[in-house]
Amino acid sequence: MINEALGLPELASEHGQLVDQMMELLNWFIAILLVGWSTFFVFCLFRFNRKANPKASYIGVRSHASSHLEIGVVLVEAILLLGFAFRLWGERVDNYPTGDDTVRVRAIGYQFGWALHYPGPDGKFGEFDFNKVSGASPEAQIGLSREGHGADDIIRGQLTLPKGRPAIVYVTSKDVIHNFAIKSMRIAQDAIPGMEVPMWFTPIKEGDFDIVCGQLCGSGHAAMAGILTVVPNEKFVAEFEGGGKEAAPAATTEVVATVGN
Numbered sequence: 001m002i003n004e005a006l007g008l009p010e011l012a013s014e015h016g017q018l019v020d021q022m023m024e025l026l027n028w029f030i031a032i033l034l035v036g037w038s039t040f041f042v043f044c045l046f047r048f049n050r051k052a053n054p055k056a057s058y059i060g061v062r063s064h065a066s067s068h069l070e071i072g073v074v075l076v077e078a079i080l081l082l083g084f085a086f087r088l089w090g091e092r093v094d095n096y097p098t099g100d101d102t103v104r105v106r107a108i109g110y111q112f113g114w115a116l117h118y119p120g121p122d123g124k125f126g127e128f129d130f131n132k133v134s135g136a137s138p139e140a141q142i143g144l145s146r147e148g149h150g151a152d153d154i155i156r157g158q159l160t161l162p163k164g165r166p167a168i169v170y171v172t173s174k175d176v177i178h179n180f181a182i183k184s185m186r187i188a189q190d191a192i193p194g195m196e197v198p199m200w201f202t203p204i205k206e207g208d209f210d211i212v213c214g215q216l217c218g219s220g221h222a223a224m225a226g227i228l229t230v231v232p233n234e235k236f237v238a239e240f241e242g243g244g245k246e247a248a249p250a251a252t253t254e255v256v257a258t259v260g261n
């Protein structure tokens with residue numbers, strides 16, 4: 001209820017329900033704290049004003065009510081952390097997708113955009129060649145080599161994923177720290193140069209969802225907005241996995257890569 005009032009983007013991933021539940025609880029908890037402490041503050045303004053207390057008390061409060069309140073707050077926070085946050089985290093870590101239907105994509109952040117790198121029909125990512133790096137296109141940004149496994153790789157400026165299949169996005173950066181954030185999937189991961197960190201989720205709704213850069217990364221930070229398009233599986237297989245045909249050896253595979261947005 002509070003989530004909707006705060007304008008949380010549409011939920012479109014399998015695990016997102018748990019994230020929303022936790023946010024809903026936290027928002028209620030914070031709302032109660034806000035009302036409680038604000039009321040107490042206003043009460044103090046009147047109860048301890050100069051007129052009611054012409055002479056200052058050097059002893060102060062003797063009741064332990066505030067300590068008990070504080071202990072209560074700590075307890076509720078411990079329940080939130082141990083009961084909900086840890087459970088959510090445990091579920092995330094335990095459910096790392098390993099099945100054959102898992103989609104694998106690399107997301108490389110650069111100033112200022114994202115290159116989405118699909119392994120193509122052979123299911124294997126190509127290598128990189130530093131001599132090919134330039135700013136001409138998302139493909140040139142990462143300097144993909146078209147030799148070997150890279151021959152059939154597909155590079156896009158936007159992300160496309162199939163509905164209902166677990167997806168692992170390996171997030172990294174070419175230059176500074178970015179953050180690959182897809183709010184509707186309730187997921188975000190820092191893109192750190194030199195590290196490739198997997199983040200995974202299962203889209204459960206077709207449609208277009210916003211991707212943003214979640215780390216202030218320079219003057220073009222706001223331009224790093226992208227779109228995740230969730231499509232039916234058949235469409236994804238036809239476009240990114242060679243139509244489900246047996247992968248041909250890389251050397252003879254036709255180059256199906258398209259460049260740009």
Ligand SMILES: [Cu+2]
Binds near residue numbers: 109177178179214216
């Ligand atoms: Cu960025």
